[in-house]
Amino acid sequence: MADETILTMRGIEKEYIVGGEVSSVLKGIDLEVKKGEFLAILGPSGSGKSTLMNIIGCLDVPTRGEYQLSGLSIGSQDEQTLAHIRNREIGFIFQSFFLMQRQTALENVKMPLIYANMPEKQQNERAAEMLRLVGLEDKMNYYPNQLSGGQQQRVAIARAMSNNPTILLADEPTGALDQKTGRQVMELFHQLNDEGRTIIMITHDVHIAEHAKRIVKILDGNIGEGEVTDA
């Protein structure tokens, strides 16, 4: 089971039409991710890594190529099905946390559960459990502006995990944090990975990428594995 492939990409291409001209952002990406992996996708800005993240996260569909996530073929799905897939399969962690400022930590963590139509009592139990897991059991009823940056990112991580997704997808998760809190967040990632969670992290920072067990580099819309060099 440990070798079970949960994500397969074959010849993924993404083109945008900008000012009447076709601009090719991804030029044939092949990628496989197995269950329990901790993968970093490393690339400078403009390399297409955000577009790749959007496609992995089912926020966008590729122009060409085949993308399979947990045995489902993405790409031919409508927005409603994609929403259900995101809800079940992907836990998003954003650079700027994206917490609802008018909701408590607990309410923020409940958001994916609301869209999973979980009964409210269960939502509360599950969200509280997630906040315990990230070490914020005493901050459940705090609002984001009462929390430090590191704590806010932990709330976001708890939210990403709450519906028990197949993949935790983190976009520059330490980008808005200082080095020390950034390291703490990385330690949390290690801990979650040790518990068996699959993590895909997108970053331009080679030091952060080095926390991952495997690194793929993306440059000009092409992907390559191997020696780690600074992007």
Place this chain on the structure above:
Amino acid sequence: MLNMGMIRQSLKLSWQNIKSNKMRTFLTTLGIIIGVTAVISLITIVDGVIGSVLGQFASLGAGTLNVSITGTPLKRGLSESDMAAIEELDNVSGLSPTISAVKTAARKGKLLDSVSVKGKSASYYQNNDLVTLGRALTQTDIEQEAHVCVIDQDLADELFLGENPIEQTIMLAGVSYTVIGLEGENADLMTSMSGFGSSSDGTATIPYTTAKRLTGSNGITSLEIYMEDTDKTEELTEEVEAILNQAFNQKENTYSVFSMDSLLDTMETMTGMLTYMLAGIASIALLVGGIGIMNMMLVSVTERTKEIGLRKAMGATPARIQLQFLLESVVLSLMGGIIGVILGLLISFVAAMLIGVDFVISVSAVALGVGFSTAVGIIFGWAPAKKASQLSPIDALRSE
């Protein structure tokens, strides 16, 4: 696809949002509040006024058929036998012919030029509770063509200032009459409406048989028929018309039969139309309020683009996003609607007290106010909610 849990969750989110923008919520709802307040208070006040007016009409003239005769050159009015035929009809409880004339009145050297003298029957007083002092005309007075009269307050003031007029004698057109009763302020509505007898010197009512002799008239041109069963107005009208038809040689335009009930029906239809017209005008305010809501919702969608993106990333389907924004708009306008209903009822209560009419809560007006504001919320919230639901999650997330 939708269930109660979803709606409850979406309502909760909508409420959180409405609560967190109190000032804006208030200003946005103000349009709806004003619109609904206007609709409710206009309808309630107009209903109250119309109800009071119609009530007065009904109390004065319900159950009465009014016959007026223009007659033919050969036969100017109804004969005693025509009247007898009408009186024998099933549903008739009494008749009161009216003979009107303007004559002089005098007492103790005081002379009044234009006193309205009316001939009436005993039934008239049985069906209209008018006499406040003394007694009314009786059947015996009618049969004996007695020289007695019931005078109204105006005439009493002119001739008997400060004195009790009962059993006193006055001269009408040079003939002496005994005053037997005094009528209160409650003037004969039909008479005053038709413009007769509104003479400033007052009115004296005498037996119609006596009046016939006094005026030399050879027929009755105005007759009130009192009904036993007011539900059978139309049947009685037809029966009376049949008799009149015969009496006037099949010449239909020589008489007219008219009932207060049909007048009331007409008035109710007209006032109903008036009410709807007013409500229509007031709902322009609701329309403006709805546009305000739509504007605010569009602003809200733009402001919360990032939130929408986040929710979509977390698994919100387009339908869920649409539901959330639509509910927000409905909650907003419904809140305005409920406040408007309360304000409208308060205003119309105060207005009813000031005007002095009945305050009746019109259930249909309340339902209209609540229903209309909900409809406004749905109609004007639809486009912004649709717009929110169609945002691309990537663009929305990127809108930092």
